[in-house]
Amino acid sequence: MKTLILSTAIAALAAGAALAEGHGATVRMGTEGAYPPYNFINDAGEVDGFERELGDELCARAELTCEWVTNDWDSIIPNLVSGNYDTIIAGMSITDERKQVIDFTENYTQPDPSAFVAVAGNDVDLAGAVIAAQAATIQASYVAEMGATLLEFATPEESIAAVRNGEADAVLADKAFLAPVVEAEADLAFTGDDVLIGGGVGMGVRQSDTELRDKFTAAIQSMKADGSLNAMIAKWEIGEQF
Helix, strand or coil: CCCCCHHHHHHCHHHHHHHHCCCCCCEEEEECCEECCCEEECCCCCEECHHHHHHHHHHHHCCCCEEEEECCHHHHHHHHHCCCCCEECCCCECCHHHHCCCEECCCCECCCEEEEEEECCCCCCHHHCEEEEECCCHHHHHHHHHCCEEEEECCHHHHHHHHHCCCCCEEEEEHHHHHHHHHHCCCEEEEEEEEECCCCECCEECCCCHHHHHHHHHHHHHHHHHCHHHHHHHHHCCCCCC
16 A cells, blocks of 8 residues: 555544544445446446445444545545544555554455456566556555566556556456456456455554444454355455455
């Protein structure tokens, strides 16, 4: 993920602590709204996708009233810490680096395979390639660590466009996100091996909000126990079930 300024998080601690005492009537669920099938904006202008359905069910099980808020990915963690919303539910993988700034619930997906996509028919040497990825993601960090040339973009759509226009040799993203794109566009194809990164996807909360974290974790555990989470994962074709 993109380096976060820890002093900014510390400065916002007072706001987070106040909210931790009690969220009042409504818990604000922050998402990106631009990463199908996890989250996207539908034709009615509403947040939709796997995480919308999941989040609504988790709020019901936790007996919380929730509302949805959208935020650009590159500032989604700082705006959580600053108190602009109370959770992140946005396809965010649990990593040690992110845990320095925020806390996470138990994971609600297994680590999802990430995959490379290139122009169909191109023989791409990934180790020496120019690879596009969305900024502040585990995929961007992985590309940097593998020694390839990293091109970062604000949105996942821009990272795919970089492959189409020849700016990048390949793009690395969650396979669940890339699969419908490859299926719809004959000029793009998977290349190389899938990679597993991160510790699965969880809800992000402020480090002071332990009560809220535990309520959502209990709801996630109840969905795992009764099979409803696996049914939802299968419906949205997110990845491996629990």
